[in-house]
Amino acid sequence: xxxxxxxxxxxxxxxxxxxxxxxxxxxxxxxxxxxxxxxxxxxxxxxxxxxxxxxxxxxxxxxxxxxxxxxxxxxxxxxxxxxxxxxxxxxxxxxxxxxxxxxxxxxxxxxxxxxxxxxxxxxxxxxxxxxxxxxxxxxxxxxxxxxxxxxxxxxxxxxxxxxxxxxxxxxxxxxxxxxxxxxxxxxxxxxxxxxxxxxxxxxxxxxxxxxxxxxxxxxxxxxxxxxxx
Amino acid sequence: xxxxxxxxxxxxxxxxxxxxxxxxxxxxxxxxxxxxxxxxxxxxxxxxxxxxxxxxxxxxxxxxxxxxxxxxxxxxxxxxxxxxxxxxxxxxxxxxxxxxxxxxxxxxxxxxxxxxxxxxxxxxxxxxxxxxxxxxxxxxxxxxxxxxxxxxxxxxxxxxxxxxxxxxxxxxxxxxxxxxxxxxxxxxxxxxxxxxxxxxxxxxxxxxxxxxxxxxxxxxxxxxx
Numbered sequence: 045x046x047x048x049x050x051x052x053x054x055x056x057x058x059x060x061x062x063x064x065x066x067x068x069x070x071x072x073x074x075x076x077x078x079x080x081x082x083x084x085x086x087x088x089x090x091x092x093x094x095x096x097x098x099x100x101x102x103x104x105x106x107x108x109x110x111x112x113x114x115x116x117x118x119x120x121x122x123x124x125x126x127x128x129x130x131x132x133x134x135x136x137x138x139x140x141x142x143x144x145x146x147x148x149x150x151x152x153x154x155x156x157x158x159x160x161x162x163x164x165x166x167x168x169x170x171x172x173x174x175x176x177x178x179x180x181x182x183x184x185x186x187x188x189x190x191x192x193x194x195x196x197x198x199x200x201x202x203x204x205x206x207x208x209x210x211x212x213x214x215x216x217x218x219x220x221x222x223x224x225x226x227x228x229x230x231x232x233x234x235x236x237x238x239x240x241x242x243x244x245x246x247x248x249x250x251x252x253x254x255x256x257x258x259x260x261x262x263x264x265x266x267x268x269x270x271x272x273x
Numbered sequence: 274x275x276x277x278x279x280x281x282x283x284x285x286x287x288x289x290x291x292x293x294x295x296x297x298x299x300x301x302x303x304x305x306x307x308x309x310x311x312x313x314x315x316x317x318x319x320x321x322x323x324x325x326x327x328x329x330x331x332x333x334x335x336x337x338x339x340x341x342x343x344x345x346x347x348x349x350x351x352x353x354x355x356x357x358x359x360x361x362x363x364x365x366x367x368x369x370x371x372x373x374x375x376x377x378x379x380x381x382x383x384x385x386x387x388x389x390x391x392x393x394x395x396x397x398x399x400x401x402x403x404x405x406x407x408x409x410x411x412x413x414x415x416x417x418x419x420x421x422x423x424x425x426x427x428x429x430x431x432x433x434x435x436x437x438x439x440x441x442x443x444x445x446x447x448x449x450x451x452x453x454x455x456x457x458x459x460x461x462x463x464x465x466x467x468x469x470x471x472x473x474x475x476x477x478x479x480x481x482x483x484x485x486x487x488x489x490x491x492x493x494x495x496x497x498x
Contacts, residue, residue: 149310201492211492212490212491212492213492214488214489215486215487216486216488217332217484218335218435218484218486219483219484219485220437220480221312221314221315221481222315222455224309224313226313227313238439238455241315263436263437263455266436267435268435269432269433269434270432270433271430271431
């Protein structure tokens with residue numbers, strides 16, 4: 045068997061999830077037996093997968109399918125990529141949608157003039173992670189055809205990517221703040237109770253911020269987990 | 274307006290609302306509006322009577338696999354070593370350390386910035402594996418540095434759970450905050466490259482002093498992986 049065949053077979057098994065991201069591959073000895081080829085052949089196939097960043101060699105511990113980076117887990121968890129609430133669309137409840145002037149604070153973050161218009165959407169979501177109160181801020185100029193109803197079926201990241209700019213990066217911060225009059229009301233908490241506030245800044249390849257999302261949750265009833273690789 | 278407030282907030286504490294309004298020549302209600310905004314952002318805490326407090330935050334990389342000491346990366350941060358003791362493994366910790374582990378070393382430390390506590394940490398090790406740690410005085414020493422130097426042990430991967438709790442008597446005392454102050458409670462379980470459990474730590478951080486962050490680039494590529 046040629047190294048190309050071994051390579052194609054392994055590549056296929058990684059692509060279809062037979063060997064899943066972050067998990068180990070059989071070691072070189074085992075692969076030799078599976079494919080009935082020489083060590084050199086295996087090594088050549090693995091080398092190619094390593095150079096294509098599909099496989100990671102870890103000294104002393106063997107071969108792994110490259111993890112899809114723990115960031116994705118967080119993005120999933122905090123709802124940017126595939127919020128679980130979208131599985132059933134009636135769990136998004138709109139509170140407010142209107143156009144307003146950006147104002148100096150957001151103008152600064154978005155790098156636009158303070159007199160431009162901004163879509164301001166606030167909504168509540170119910171998911172297995174509990175209740176959260178969210179706000180999405182989109183400059184009208186970037187999102188001329190924005191229809192808030194799409195939030196019921198479209199993940200926020202895709203909504204943000206539907207604007208004039210190509211989305212590339214997300215900066216997220218996570219802090220413990222006191223519930224304001226508004227968030228306490230939306231989350232049924234006392235003013236001043238601790239809430240986890242997540243801020244997502246969506247930006248283009250050249251670091252221009254194109255949208256802002258806030259998510260607030262009752263901190264005493266929310267748990268986040270992070271995996272490190 | 275908010276810009277003006279943020280330019281003053283480089284100071285330790287803000288002047289009163291009236292003073293801000295006078296200084297900037299604007300109305301009290303404009304000041305209140307701006308403060309509400311900054312309060313929402315977690316930048317300041319406004320307390321009845323006691324005034325406006327600026328929440329200076331320490332940024333921590335959410336995906337960093339670094340020790341607290343390295344994350345803080347500040348010359349002014351000192352470590353107080355409270356105690357080291359031997360304890361019996363609990364059920365929960367046995368899951369992590371494995372059924373052969375019976376005795377754990379429990380090390381309690383406090384990170385301080387200019388003598389003000391920032392975090393309180395309780396770390397557990399398998400005593401059989403790291404016996405010499407019992408003798409170490411961790412005052413101003415990084416735990417991970419010692420593990421690396423003495424045992425060649427490096428945390429490679431792990432899991433962290435973040436929750437929020439309100440400080441009880443004991444924690445309020447240790448961190449010099451009021452009872453009921455919101456704290457981050459972070460439980461981390463760290464492994465070495467060869468899958469051996471290394472240490473498990475429970476950390477309490479004063480909520481308003483820390484902000485976690487991360488940056489994800491090429492997010493659509495992640496999705497396709």
